Amino acid sequence: MTISYSPGWTASIREVVIGATAAEGGTRRISYRIGGESDLPCIGSGRKPLIAFEICDDPALWPDVIRSACTKLVDNPPAWAAYVDTTLQADLIRLNLTSTRRRNFDAYDAVSKTVIAVLQATSLPLIIEGSADADIDSEVFQRCGEAGEKEKLVLGTAEAARYRSVAAAAIAYGHSVIAQSPIDVNLAKQLNILLREAGVPDDRILIDPYTGALGYGFEYTYSTMERIRFAALKGDGDLAMPMICAPSDTLTIKEVRAAVHSHETAVSWEVATAVAAALAGATILVVRHPGSLAPLRTAIDSLWKEEVA
Amino acid sequence: MALKALDIYKLLPKKNCKECGDPTCLTFAMKLAQGKVEPDLCPYLDEEAKNILGASTRPPIQKVTVGMGTLSFTVGEEFVFYRHEKTFYHQPGIMYSVSDTESDDRIREVVSQVRGCRLTRIGIDLVLNGLAVYAESRSPERFAAAITVVTQDNPDLPLVLMASDPAVMEAGLAICGNYLPLIRGVNDQNCEAFCTLAKKYGAPLVVSGNDPEQLAANASRCTGLGITQLMLDLSGTEGEFIRASTLVRQAALARSVPGLGYPVFLDVRSSGFSGLITGITKFASVIVTRPLTRTEMQAALVMRQNIYTDPQKPIQMTPGLYRVGSPGRDDPVFLTVNFSLTYFTLQGYLESTRRSCWLLIVDTEGMSVLTAVAAGKLSESVVKDAIEKSGLASEVNHKTIIIPGYASPLSGRIEEYTGWKVIVGPRDAAEIASFIEEELK
Numbered sequence: 001m002t003i004s005y006s007p008g009w010t011a012s013i014r015e016v017v018i019g020a021t022a023a024e025g026g027t028r029r030i031s032y033r034i035g036g037e038s039d040l041p042c043i044g045s046g047r048k049p050l051i052a053f054e055i056c057d058d059p060a061l062w063p064d065v066i067r068s069a070c071t072k073l074v075d076n077p078p079a080w081a082a083y084v085d086t087t088l089q090a091d092l093i094r095l096n097l098t099s100t101r102r103r104n105f106d107a108y109d110a111v112s113k114t115v116i117a118v119l120q121a122t123s124l125p126l127i128i129e130g131s132a133d134a135d136i137d138s139e140v141f142q143r144c145g146e147a148g149e150k151e152k153l154v155l156g157t158a159e160a161a162r163y164r165s166v167a168a169a170a171i172a173y174g175h176s177v178i179a180q181s182p183i184d185v186n187l188a189k190q191l192n193i194l195l196r197e198a199g200v201p202d203d204r205i206l207i208d209p210y211t212g213a214l215g216y217g218f219e220y221t222y223s224t225m226e227r228i229r230f231a232a233l234k235g236d237g238d239l240a241m242p243m244i245c246a247p248s249d250t251l252t253i254k255e256v257r258a259a260v261h262s263h264e265t266a267v268s269w270e271v272a273t274a275v276a277a278a279l280a281g282a283t284i285l286v287v288r289h290p291g292s293l294a295p296l297r298t299a300i301d302s303l304w305k306e307e308v309a
Numbered sequence: 310m311a312l313k314a315l316d317i318y319k320l321l322p323k324k325n326c327k328e329c330g331d332p333t334c335l336t337f338a339m340k341l342a343q344g345k346v347e348p349d350l351c352p353y354l355d356e357e358a359k360n361i362l363g364a365s366t367r368p369p370i371q372k373v374t375v376g377m378g379t380l381s382f383t384v385g386e387e388f389v390f391y392r393h394e395k396t397f398y399h400q401p402g403i404m405y406s407v408s409d410t411e412s413d414d415r416i417r418e419v420v421s422q423v424r425g426c427r428l429t430r431i432g433i434d435l436v437l438n439g440l441a442v443y444a445e446s447r448s449p450e451r452f453a454a455a456i457t458v459v460t461q462d463n464p465d466l467p468l469v470l471m472a473s474d475p476a477v478m479e480a481g482l483a484i485c486g487n488y489l490p491l492i493r494g495v496n497d498q499n500c501e502a503f504c505t506l507a508k509k510y511g512a513p514l515v516v517s518g519n520d521p522e523q524l525a526a527n528a529s530r531c532t533g534l535g536i537t538q539l540m541l542d543l544s545g546t547e548g549e550f551i552r553a554s555t556l557v558r559q560a561a562l563a564r565s566v567p568g569l570g571y572p573v574f575l576d577v578r579s580s581g582f583s584g585l586i587t588g589i590t591k592f593a594s595v596i597v598t599r600p601l602t603r604t605e606m607q608a609a610l611v612m613r614q615n616i617y618t619d620p621q622k623p624i625q626m627t628p629g630l631y632r633v634g635s636p637g638r639d640d641p642v643f644l645t646v647n648f649s650l651t652y653f654t655l656q657g658y659l660e661s662t663r664r665s666c667w668l669l670i671v672d673t674e675g676m677s678v679l680t681a682v683a684a685g686k687l688s689e690s691v692v693k694d695a696i697e698k699s700g701l702a703s704e705v706n707h708k709t710i711i712i713p714g715y716a717s718p719l720s721g722r723i724e725e726y727t728g729w730k731v732i733v734g735p736r737d738a739a740e741i742a743s744f745i746e747e748e749l750k
């Protein structure tokens with residue numbers, strides 16, 4: 001008798017390409033084809049999740065623990081990006097344009113400059129988090145999209161209430177879009193449909209199921225991610241997009257902020273959340289603490305190692 | 310697959326004689342269907358019914374208890390593969406490992422780490438569950454001595470004994486066997502000897518095998534020798550563990566392989582912290598880990614709490630008027646929601662201000678402030694209701710309530726509808742101390 005695992009899945013996760021090499025018309029040294037899994041995480045022949053390291057262009061809004069872990073870098077996004085690329089060896093960089101969160105923001109030229117400078121400082125593919133305010137979205141996303149034309153960026157974040165600007169920039173310049181909904185399978189599905197209707201091709205959408213921090217809603221995120229993955233594997237094409245998850249959200253919670261050993265705490269909580277998110281189906285894991293990279297890399301390599309027959 | 314109550318009822322004698330402790334055969338059948346009672350309680354079952362019921366009312370994963378007394382813990386008895394299908398019931402026991410070659414002082418230190426670890430979140434104590442002692446010395450005397458170091462002061466601390474030589478294991482069991490430690494170390498050669506030991510002490514046994522087939526066969530061999538308190542050893546790298554535990558869980562729930570219907574044991578001494586997180590999320594029931602750093606331990610315990618919280622039922626407080634310190638008639642009234650996490654977070658910050666105050670908890674069906682505002686569960690009528698039901702007006706001399714910053718859109722409506730003056734507090738409870746200082750003089 002052989003005992004085998006028979007999941008009964010009928011479909012697979014859609015593939016999305018991030019980044020463009022010279023051969024693909026961009027300037028990145030590598031591009032990634034993510035998604036494509038036809039089973040649960042770690043089971044079968046699915047790809048390893050990628051680790052994205054998140055930096056920002058205005059550290060005032062960044063957690064203290066990260067500002068102190070990256071002191072000399074936080075005021076210099078290109079240098080920070082280069083460090084993430086060569087020293088930390090992340091797979092991707094997520095540039096969060098926190099400067100746009102300031103009241104009466106109108107430094108649009110600076111946005112273009114920052115994106116271009118970061119693209120020059122690293123040859124890794126880039127995720128760009130633009131503004132979070134409908135009044136400036138259009139201009140900000142237009143600038144980001146334009147600055148990264150041909151680089152196949154990932155632009156975020158589209159939400160049900162404000163997705164048109166980011167979608168328009170992605171369509172115009174060939175980028176992908178992060179679609180975020182508040183921890184709910186049906187809302188995730190609806191938003192994907194809205195994006196499609198707005199003209200974003202299905203293979204240029206990533207689902208962000210919204211990461212409740214460990215201890216503050218992660219239990220909901222975990223279940224929602226599993227459910228999205230199952231729905232996709234059972235054939236729901238509206239949910240068959242790869243997922244991006246931000247364990248970095250965990251850095252803002254009370255336990256981490258109040259910690260005596262704040263760096264150790266940040267790393268433990270970020271890594272724990274990232275490993276569980278990967279097991280629930282995340283394809284891109286976003287972290288912020290430099291100390292999280294190595295342990296997370298080791299864990300993922302070990303989880304996804306092909307079994308020796 | 311589990312039988313429905315009506316199918317079970319058809320198999321019962323229908324005497325309604327009450328000897329099972331239930332008023333009727335039908336109510337007994339209903340309890341059987343939920344796995345709440347054992348079929349043996351009915352003395353009149355025929356053989357065939359016993360067989361069918363025995364196999365189908367038993368939970369798909371056997372219940373196993375490790376240890377004795379208040380610190381003992383139970384695992385197994387799980388019914389679902391995906392947490393959201395229902396919930397996971399029995400969280401894994403996390404055991405710190407020590408080797409018997411370590412010094413007595415070091416062993417005592419690890420014991421005190423285990424016993425001293427207590428993290429209270431949402432009003433619930435999160436604890437480590439015990440100690441795993443590994444017979445690295447291969448010496449019966451040393452193994453027994455190491456265990457004695459533990460049991461001298463902590464006889465009731467649940468233990469895992471890890472040794473593959475039956476003589477060494479027996480030396481350990483002679484010290485602590487009556488406290489039902491979990492025994493690990495069975496292999497092809499020593500199976501009979503270990504079963505004899507497990508039987509003698511009534512202790513649960515971890516079985517292993519190179520592949521699922523062999524594992525199932527070994528488990529069946531042990532049950533054949535009369536052992537029912539079994540666990541399956543799926544230790545390996547994180548990836549190997551996931552693949553094996555997925556397969557075992559699926560087979561167990563389908564009841565397709567009798568030898569796999571047991572809780573899972575996982576040793577993560579070599580894979581470390583990420584191995585532990587992997588075990589917590591994917592079906593391990595007892596996890597042996599090297600002692601963790603404090604921050605890793607906390608993250609792991611919170612992860613375990615999250616994974617084992619029913620997503621359909623947020624942990625809730627009973628709505629009503631609560632006191633922080635010993636508030637008088639002039640002290641301030643803070644309003645919050647009945648999501649336990651919100652309450653305990655806020656209460657922690659309020660207590661640290663040392664200012665006595667009232668806390669009015671309104672019923673938002675267990676939703677956090679922001680979620681409740683977004684879902685319309687926190688409204689002026691809910692607040693009015695809470696003020697009236699709690700008798701707040703008769704406890705204080707003023708008519709002012711302080712609402713959470715995130716509820717600010719409701720402030721005007723609450724004032725109009727309740728007649729109470731509303732002050733909007735900070736969004737983040739961490740700022741409540743400075744708020745009290747500045748705004749409440």
Ligand code: B12
Nearest residue numbers: 212217623645651676677678679680684712713734735738
């Ligand atoms: C977990 C979660 C859920 C869980 C529910 C958890 C629960 N039991 O409430 C689930 C998945 C079910 C959920 C559902 C929804 N959610 Co939700 N959810 C969250 C999440 C991730 C965390 C909430 C949480 O637990 N916070 C922790 C607790 C402790 O926070 P809190 O109660 O606010 O308390 C703090 C402060 O308010 C303050 N405080 C508390 N009381 C008091 C009192 C006083 C006097 C003072 C001064 C301060 C104070 O202190 C606390 C600590 O700082 C948040 C995002 C986030 N990071 O906040 C989104 C979030 C709240 N959800 C959101 C939404 C939209 C929803 C839905 C409406 C989505 C939908 N359409 O279905 C639903 C609504 C529920 C429904 N209809 O069934 C939005 C709200 C948007 C907005 N700004 O209005 C958020 C912000 C996510 C987002 N960015 O989109 N959600």
Ligand code: SF4
Nearest residue numbers: 325326327329334351
């Ligand atoms: S003991 Fe058996 S026969 Fe009597 S009521 Fe219970 S189930 Fe029915």
